[in-house]
Amino acid sequence: MTAVNTDLAIVSTLRQLPLFMGMSDMELKEILARVKCLYRKVGPGEPIVSQGDRSGSLWMVVGGTFTTTAYSADYDYSVTEYLHAPALLQIECAFGWQQRFTRTYKAETPCNLMIISKTELQQLCSDSLIFRINLLNILSTSLQKSRMAVWANAPKDMRDRLAHFLLSHFEYPAGHKVFKIRMERLAEELHTSRLTVSNTLRALAADGLLSVGRGSLDIPAAQLLRD
Amino acid sequence: MTAVNTDLAIVSTLRQLPLFMGMSDMELKEILARVKCLYRKVGPGEPIVSQGDRSGSLWMVVGGTFTTTAYSADYDYSVTEYLHAPALLQIECAFGWQQRFTRTYKAETPCNLMIISKTELQQLCSDSLIFRINLLNILSTSLQKSRMAVWANAPKDMRDRLAHFLLSHFEYPAGHKVFKIRMERLAEELHTSRLTVSNTLRALAADGLLSVGRGSLDIPAAQLLRD
Structure with a gap:
């Protein structure tokens, strides 16, 4: 009974992420049943991931509030933002040239993480049309917006x-x-x-x-x- | 005989694009045989695509030299670059928020285009692991580099x-x-x-x-x- 309730809670949390947008409850439950996810708890004040840590996976905070800090290239200044779950952590670091986090994430309250390994992520991209389109759309939209800035x-x-x-x-x-x-x-x-x-x-x-x-x-x- | 030679020429051209990196000649030939591509010729001085034209597809210049021009948000200044085939045209506009070209491309010499529709592109992403990984890597790397700029x-x-x-x-x-x-x-x-x-x-x-x-x-x- 608890397991079922937890599943329902996670399904409703994942629904709020654009990565799972457009999926039926059924498809989301099937994904949770099939894909091996790593669940992790992080206590208040502890790092979730640190700048330079290996990503190459899909990292999600599914519960709690947390901060993300990024540093200038010469480490002379930094910016900290206060965020809450659910959130993807630097999805663009799952693939590509630099598969390491360029930001540090730290728990403010107890945080629940869900991590999908690269192998499982590849499988998910292969199996689910919606997931694949969502992922390509998220990366493309971010790139379009980022490239626009210089022309303003x-x-x-x-x-x-x-x-x-x-x-x-x-x-x-x-x-x-x-x-x-x-x-x-x-x-x-x-x-x-x-x-x-x-x-x-x-x-x-x-x-x-x-x-x-x-x-x-x-x-x-x-x-x-x-x- | 000519068709075979043309196929070989296109295979060796596509090989030079990161999107097809790591594919065997066999896989590339299979793709060319299976995926419906639209081929188009553009004469010197003619537009290949204009800013605002619909993309939502995979556009490649597979022969010729061409220019790309982008404008500032208020159209007060512009930048023209001189490029040569093979090249992808704004791959980030195949997906996402803004599926229209934000740049104008114009042929300098006679240019050969190869266009893969969104439906065929989706199929290719579904069928070919290498293609899918290459596409995700290209988008992710571009996004990583684009986001770095602000911290320099x-x-x-x-x-x-x-x-x-x-x-x-x-x-x-x-x-x-x-x-x-x-x-x-x-x-x-x-x-x-x-x-x-x-x-x-x-x-x-x-x-x-x-x-x-x-x-x-x-x-x-x-x-x-x-x-």
């Missing part, structure tokens, strides 16, 4: 430029984010002075869009930066 | 910034490119003055990296801009 008009004033810089570093465009960056680095990235950065941050803070700490920016709701 | 250190001096701006707009990182952009727009994009842009372009021109025309930059070998 450069933001005009400093407030827009700063907001644009922050937004461009988020994996998910909404929610709570913490940017750890020195004011000097922000000035370098925006090709302006430290004073201009400081004034612009003060204006954004006055509008409640972020608060400025020592070497960090706390952004309560990233989506508000877009307006 | 901002280029420091104006010469690097200008080169970086130009390079970031190329689909292929090497070869002959023509950038149609006004000096004022370049200054806006780089958040600097028209005079600084003009001086920096003169320095790049003196090093033979580009030549400056009226509202256009001719870059003979884009790869040299990277050094």
Whole structure:
């Protein structure tokens, strides 16, 4: 009875991921029965995966809240985002050139993971038309959006430029984010002075869009930066 | 006899595309025999596909040389690249959110196209493990590279910034490119003055990296801009 209830709970969780969109309950249950999944629990504050860890598999958080942190190429600044299940962890690292995570994920509350190995993932792609189309659609859409960015008009004033810089570093465009960056680095990235950065941050803070700490920016709701 | 020779020629052409990497001659010939392909010839100067045309299929140029042109979101500047067969045309537009070309392709010499419809493409993904893995790897690798860009250190001096701006707009990182952009727009994009842009372009021109025309930059070998 418990096993059946757990299955039902997982089916309804997976339904919320675009990767399983359009599948009937029956197909999802069949997948759960057939595909060997690894289930793992991670305690609060523990890493789920660390930057550089091998992916090459399908990693999903199916329960709990967690953070994802990414670092600049020179490790001088970082961005942490607060997320909740269900979520895929860097699906683009299951295949391709770089099959390692480029972000660190850490549990905030107890988290439940579901991991499908590369072999099982290949089998799933082979067996399920819907899964295969969903996966190709997710990767293609992400690539289309990512490639569009360079053709957008450069933001005009400093407030827009700063907001644009922050937004461009988020994996998910909404929610709570913490940017750890020195004011000097922000000035370098925006090709302006430290004073201009400081004034612009003060204006954004006055509008409640972020608060400025020592070497960090706390952004309560990233989506508000877009307006 | 001619049909056999044509088949052999196409097999050896497709071999050069990462999408068919790792397939035996036998598997490639079987694919050509089984999958319905549309073949099309395009004369010099004629469009192969135009920005906004429906993709949703696998488009390949299997013979000839051609250009690809992309426009900024406000159509104020454009970039043309000179390419040669064999090549895939925006594979990321076969699937996903936006199944229309975001670039225009035009024949320079007589070009031969090979088009595999979405239905046949789905069948190919279902039947061939190698094809499916290659497709997932190509999309994933492109996405990984595209997402990395935002974490790179901002280029420091104006010469690097200008080169970086130009390079970031190329689909292929090497070869002959023509950038149609006004000096004022370049200054806006780089958040600097028209005079600084003009001086920096003169320095790049003196090093033979580009030549400056009226509202256009001719870059003979884009790869040299990277050094």
